[in-house]
Amino acid sequence: MALGVDLALLTEAAREAGRIALTYFRQNPEVWLKGGSSPVSEADYAADRFLHETLLAARPDYGWLSEETADDKVRLGAERTFVVDPIDGTRGFLDGQREWCVSVAIVEQGRTVAGVLECPARNETYWATSGGGSFKDGVRISVHAPRTEPLIGGPVSMINALPSEMRRLVMRAQYVPSLACRIAMVADGTLDATFVKPNSQDWDLAAADLILHEAGGGLLDQWGRAPTYAGHDTVHGSLAAGSGQLLVTMAETIRTSG
Numbered sequence: 001m002a003l004g005v006d007l008a009l010l011t012e013a014a015r016e017a018g019r020i021a022l023t024y025f026r027q028n029p030e031v032w033l034k035g036g037s038s039p040v041s042e043a044d045y046a047a048d049r050f051l052h053e054t055l056l057a058a059r060p061d062y063g064w065l066s067e068e069t070a071d072d073k074v075r076l077g078a079e080r081t082f083v084v085d086p087i088d089g090t091r092g093f094l095d096g097q098r099e100w101c102v103s104v105a106i107v108e109q110g111r112t113v114a115g116v117l118e119c120p121a122r123n124e125t126y127w128a129t130s131g132g133g134s135f136k137d138g139v140r141i142s143v144h145a146p147r148t149e150p151l152i153g154g155p156v157s158m159i160n161a162l163p164s165e166m167r168r169l170v171m172r173a174q175y176v177p178s179l180a181c182r183i184a185m186v187a188d189g190t191l192d193a194t195f196v197k198p199n200s201q202d203w204d205l206a207a208a209d210l211i212l213h214e215a216g217g218g219l220l221d222q223w224g225r226a227p228t229y230a231g232h233d234t235v236h237g238s239l240a241a242g243s244g245q246l247l248v249t250m251a252e253t254i255r256t257s258g
Contacts (some may be wrong), residue, residue: 001059002114003114003129003130003132004042004129004132004183006059006106006113006114006157007114007116007129009055009058009059009103009228010055010114010127011052011116011118011125011127011144012106012108013051013054013055013104014051014102014103014104014117014118015118015122015125016050016053016120017047017050017052017086017102017104017163017229018047018101018102018118018119019085019120020043020046020047020050020104020121021043021044021047021093021120021174021196022121022221023043023102024041024042024250025096025120025121025234026045026096027091029041029042029043029092029094030034030042030176033057033176035187038215039090039091040090041087041090041093041094042202043086043087043093043193044067044068044086044087044090044185045068045086047087048066048068048069048084048086048100051066051082051086051102051104051195052064052066052069053086053243055064055082055084055104056068056082057119057138057209057223059082060082061064061075061078061079062078062079062081062106063075063077063081063082063230064082064084065081065082065083065202065203065230066080066083066084066086066120066203067084067085067086067201068084068086068087068204069084073232073233074205075230076230076231077154078182079108080106080107080108080113081106081107081108081229081230082104082105082106082231083104083105083106083107083203083207083230084103084104084105084203084207085102085103085131085176085180085204086102087100087102087103088100088102088117088178088179088180088204089101089176089177089178089179089180089181090101091177091198092176092177092178094234095177097175098108098121098122099119099121099122099175099176099181100119100121100178100181101117101118101119101120101178101180101181101184102117102118102120103115103116103117103180103203103206103208104116104118104207105182105202105206105207105210105229107202107206107229107230110228110229110230110231111228111229112130112132112206112207112209112210112229113129113130113153113210114127114128114129114130114208114210115127115128115129115206115207115208115209115210116179117180117207117208118210119181119186120218123217124137126184126187126188126206126207126208126211127211128210128211128213128214129210129214130210131213131214132179132214132215133252134187134191134211134212134213134214134215136184136187136188136249137245140187141187141189141215141245142187142189142216142245143186143212143215143216143217143242143243144189144191144192145244146192146193146194146243146244146246148169149169149170149171150166150169150170150171150192150246151170151172151173151191151192151193152169152171152172152173152183152192152193152195152242152250153172153173153175153176153185153186153191153193153194153195154190154194154195154196154197155195155197156172156258158197158253158254159172159195161253161254161256161257162249162253163249166249173191173194173252176223179196179200179208180203180204180205180207180208181192182194182213182241183208183209183211183212183219183241184208184211184218186212186241186242186243187208187211187212187214187215187217188215191251192242192246193240193241193242193243193246193247194240194241194242194252195211195238195239195240195241195250196219196236196239196240196241197238198236198237198238199235199236200235200236200239201234201235201236201245202229202230202234202236203234205219205229205236205239206226206229209226209227212241214228216228216243217241217242217243217244217247218241218243218247219236219238219239219240219241219253220240220247220250220251221236221237221238221239221254222237222238222249222251222254222255223251223255224248227239238254239254240254245251249257
């Protein structure tokens with residue numbers, strides 16, 4: 001299947017899932033707790049149902065991995081897998097903040113080949129295909145050369161672990177509840193970089209990772225390796241997103257700081 005055809009499918013499905021989620025936004029949707037602490041709302045489930053039905057109806061031979069669907073390991077036998085977060089940034093969504101998105105990706109052999117972030121409360125859409133560049137609202141995007149005083153997102157503890165000569169220059173970015181949105185903000189140059197705390201999942205990262213990569217940046221672990229997706233284990237350790245020497249330094253910081 002051509003990537004352009006798959007991208008069109010993802011884009012339309014994410015757009016409609018975003019419309020569905022938006023009908024619940026700031027409308028006091030019903031909320032439950034997963035694992036005693038992680039919120040999930042009826043908006044998450046409604047968007048997930050739509051995406052599951054729509055995407056698998058169009059590509060029944062693709063695997064399925066979603067935050068809000070029980071993981072069926074039969075997906076491991078599929079050549080391509082949908083990796084989905086129906087609402088990335090649920091806490092922010094429930095608090096009425098606009099920085100949340102529908103994240104949909106297609107992964108092949110551990111790498112994302114097409115990805116879309118639909119951000120309906122901000123009226124923004126990011127997308128990318130492998131080798132085809134990264135776009136925001138139809139305009140090609142790329143990472144920017146880091147500022148003299150780099151603007152970095154992520155946990156304070158990780159930023160504070162940077163080498164002292166860099167830490168003195170760094171400005172900490174305002175909190176963004178959606179990890180996928182935060183990585184996309186590195187791709188479009190709004191941020192210079194961001195740390196990612198441990199225990200992010202494939203569905204948080206897969207689409208945003210490709211968008212950043214195609215924009216000239218990267219997402220790396222402590223050993224300078226890019227994550228892989230849709231395997232047996234969907235959980236990731238500490239990561240850094242950025243470009244150039246700043247990204248290298250951040251990945252080294254993760255390794256040396258533990």
